[in-house]
Amino acid sequence: MGDLLFLIAGSIAILAGLLGLIRFVVGPTLPDRVVAFDVLTIITISVISLIAHVAGRIIYLDAAIVYGLLSFLGVIVVARYLERGL
Amino acid sequence: MGILHIIGGAVSILGALFLLLASIGLIRMPDVYNRMQTGTKATTFGTIMFLGGIGIATPSMATKLIILVLFIVLTNPVSSHVLARAAHFAGVPLADRSVTDKLAEHRAKEGVQ
Amino acid sequence: MGIKNFILSVLILFGTWLLLGGTFRSDVLIVGGALAVLITLLFVRQPKALTTLKVRPYALLMLFVYFWVFLFELLKSNLDVALRVVSPRLNINPGIVMVKTKLKSPMGRLLLANSITLTPGTLTVEIQDDHLFIHWIDVSSTDVDAASEKIVKGFEKYLEVFYG
Structure with missing residues (x-):
């Protein structure tokens, strides 16, 4: 029962990721794509945590934390580039 | 296991629904600023619920999940603010149905871009 | 230090x-x-x-209250955004407005900007001294004072206690 609920949650999250991907591909301007990238990162962090729960390995959560750090830096770098070049 | 597992699963589904809403908003909204609105708020709350559900189901992971949630709540508004500022600076226009743009007026008045 | x-x-x-x-x-x-x-x-x-944080019992109490107010606002803003996204006519009326804050310390302003970003329909775009430029998804007033009253006041009364 509980596993089924988590399966449904994971499926919805992955569907959300696919929808976000549409905006990432279509997005007319660069900021649109970065916003989509930001949302995709958050969804990916959630899915990685779900995999950690299903596989029963706490160590996977470290990957999620590092991924969050890197994507935050990535967004900041792109924003800085947009404002005054690197 | 057992009842905690089921409660955690239900909370996670609720969070996943908010993530889905964020993605739908990303597609439906007319300009980049409105997309940011849904993209920031709905994902922050959705992740809190999603990770909270996992934390309820496996209490041994709870400490690291708390760090992850704190990190997301602190950085998500900052990154969206920085991005919104950069987008406005780079001249991404607001949607046609927008009512007012005080920041552009302010910049024009001060003679900066 | x-x-x-x-x-x-x-x-x-x-x-x-x-x-x-x-x-x-x-x-x-x-x-x-x-x-x-x-x-x-x-x-x-x-x-x-x-x-710049004031460590006094009253300030810490306000920090605690602020945390719960913030969580409640976050929940409210999510339901608000959810309703707007699923409504077929896309019920929005966006624009960038200017508001004023009376907070002085940089940390207070940072927390205020972050709180505004996570609460119903508002997103901080730019801060210049005590002026905040806010993208509002449903503009009801373009006047500075009226907008400040609606957006800023709710948080300011907590924030000014523990960050002057």
Whole structure:
């Protein structure tokens, strides 16, 4: 029962990721794509945590934390580039 | 296991629904600023619920999940603010149905871009 | 850097270490404590988040109240955004408005901007001194004072207690 609920949650999250991907591909301007990238990162962090729960390995959560750090830096770098070049 | 597992699963589904809403908003909204609105708020709350559900189901992971949630709540508004500022600076226009743009007026008045 | 800030900084770093490690074994605790002191000595020069925080019982109480107010606003903003996204006519009326704040310290303004970003229909675009430029998804008033009343006041009364 509980596993089924988590399966449904994971499926919805992955569907959300696919929808976000549409905006990432279509997005007319660069900021649109970065916003989509930001949302995709958050969804990916959630899915990685779900995999950690299903596989029963706490160590996977470290990957999620590092991924969050890197994507935050990535967004900041792109924003800085947009404002005054690197 | 057992009842905690089921409660955690239900909370996670609720969070996943908010993530889905964020993605739908990303597609439906007319300009980049409105997309940011849904993209920031709905994902922050959705992740809190999603990770909270996992934390309820496996209490041994709870400490690291708390760090992850704190990190997301602190950085998500900052990154969206920085991005919104950069987008406005780079001249991404607001949607046609927008009512007012005080920041552009302010910049024009001060003679900066 | 005073002794108060030193202790606070070490406690925050050590708490993060404990949450990351998730155990209470003595060797883990000793390494974590040593690292917290070392990092504070080497790298923490001007912790603005700590030096401007007022550590008084009333301020800490307000910090606690503010946390719950913030969570409630976050929930409200999510339901608000959800309703707007699923409504077929896309019920929005967006625009960028200007508001004023009376908070002085940089940390207070940072927290105010972050709180505004996470609450119903508003997103901070730019801060210049005491003017905040806010993208509002449903503009009901373009006047500075009226907009400040609606967006800023709710948080300001808590924030001005623990960050002047």
